[in-house]
Amino acid sequence: MGTQPPENHSTAKDExxxxxxxxxxxxxxxxSRNAKWWYSAFHNVTAMVGAGVLSLPYAMSELGWGPGxxxxxxxxVVTLYTLWQMVEMHEMVPGKRFDRYHxxxxxxxxxxxxxxxxxPQQLIVEVGVNIVYMVTGGKSLKKFHDVICDGxxxxxxxxxxxxxxxSVHFVLSQLPNFNSISGVSLAAAVMSLSYSTIAWGASVDKGKLQDVDYHLRATTTPGKVFGFFGALGDVAFAYAGHNVVLEIQATIPSTPEKPSKKPMWKGVIVAYIVVALCYFPVALIGYWAFGNKVDDNILITLNNPKWLIALANMMVVIHVIGSYQIYAMPVFxxxxxVLVKKLGFPPGLTLRLISRTVYVALTMFIAITFPFFGGLLGFFGGFAFAPTTYFVSSHQSIYAFHFHL
Structure with missing residues (x-):
């Protein structure tokens, strides 16, 4: 009495x-799971080589040559290792893919x-980056305008x-998935390498300042301590791509014979070579040229030639357009x-249009309200970027392998 036939249970389960x-x-x-290995390469470059690379000379001025x-x-090295761990753990359970960090x-x-x-940490990173890139994109556009107009x-x-x-993101945010923004991401990756090259190339051309000073920027002990930790946060922000790596790998096809980790790791290696080509020359040459007089954005320190600085700022704009989309996609x-599975809204274009438009508008509003948001990068770097990039994946690896397998 009161029991349902087994076939009804089976039908309900199938439905x-x-x-x-x-x-x-x-x-x-x-x-969409038809991405190629090179998709992961430029997605990872776009995610990692953000406008934060331009602040690395400033971080060096807070750290000094040796520590820097x-x-x-x-x-x-550490972030490459932890990224490898995540790539390996994507399919650590046979027949299952961990498509999302959580x-x-x-x-x-x-x-x-x-x-x-x-x-919470992933959202802090991704939403925080989106807000920062709203500010960065606006500032770079303004810098481009001001340089071109010249008063x-x-x-x-x-x-x-x-x-x-x-306004660009109100349109681009309607692209459905990672593979659909691959063209935007590729353009962003090329731009990141380009403006990084301009930054260190222009520094070499300008040469070392006559009165260059390599002493720490701060003069007091508290200032040096806060500067040191702020610089660590800036570096952590520069290596923040781990928050989207599983989501990127989820777009690559996988079979038992050809698991997704092989093409993904190939793309990661290429991406990290590009990262090294961007980060190390900008950080070291920028600090060599300007010492502790370098600004928190090296393009500000480099005022000439004007056309080159204008071009570099426009490249930053194009790059952060792609980066915004890469970090926004997991949030979307x-x-x-939540809207579909928890609240029961029907999936469709209307839901996507409204939810994504509201998100872009929210990040825009916060960016307009707090244009100094980038100044909080040190805090965010220590609070969320560092854990998710440097050691959460290692803890996951320990727990997953030793307690679940």
Missing amino acids: RSAREKAIDDWLPITS IAVLIISW ELGQHAFGEKLGLWIVV KCKDIKLTYFIMIFA DMIET
């Missing part, structure tokens, strides 16, 4: 599985604890440039997952 598969096929992270070089090299966290730490450990044009407030930059995935 639920079919619905979940349909939702997964619609969500941005899992909707050590931090750069150690960060490159899914791996849940496997390692448990369903609820994994969410609480990973999701002959009417001064335009930063607010309007941020709004212009955001989280938002749409």
Whole structure:
């Protein structure tokens, strides 16, 4: 009495599985799995080589030659290792793919604890980066305008440039998944290498300042301590690509014979070579040329030639357009997952249009309200960028391999 035939249970289960598969096929992270290895290369370059590279000479001025070089090299090696761990863990359970950072966290730490450990930090990183890039994009547009006009044009407030930059994202944010933004990401990756080359090339051309000073920027002990930790945060921000690596790998096809980790790792190696070509010359040559007089954005220190600085700033704009989309896509995935799976909204174009437009508008509003948001990078670097980049993946590896396998 009151029991349902087994076939009814089976039918209901099949319907639920079919619905979940349909939702997964619609969500941005899992909707397309036909990416090539070079997609992962330029996605990772775009995610990692952000405008933060331009602040590395400033970080060097807070650290000094010895500690600065050590931090750069150690960060490159450690983050490459932790990224390798994540690539390996993507398919550590036979027949299952951890397509999202929090899914791996849940496997390692448990369903609820994994969410609480990973999701807040991941959101801080991704939303924080999006806000910073709103500000950076607006500032670079303004710098481009000011350099080109050379005082002959009417001064335009930063607010309007941020709004212009955001207008691009109201359109691009409607692209459904990672593979659909591959062209934008490729352009961004090329731009990052280009403006990094301009930054260190122009520094070489300008040469070392006559009164260059390599002493630490701060003169007091508290100032040196805060400067040191702020610089560590800036470096952590520069290596923040781990937050989207599993989501990028999720776009690569995988079979037992050809697991996704092989093409993904190939792309990562290429990306890290590009990272080294961008980071080390900019940091070391920029500091060599200007010492502790370097600005927090080396393009500001380099005032001439004007056409080259204008070009570099426009390259930064193009790059952060791509970077914004790379970091926004996992956030879109989280938002749409909650709306569809938890709140029961039907998946479709209308939901995507509204949710993504609201998100872009929110990041734009915060960027306009707090244009000094980039000054908080040191804090965010220490609070969220460093854990998710340097050691959360190692903890996940320990827990996953030793307690679950």
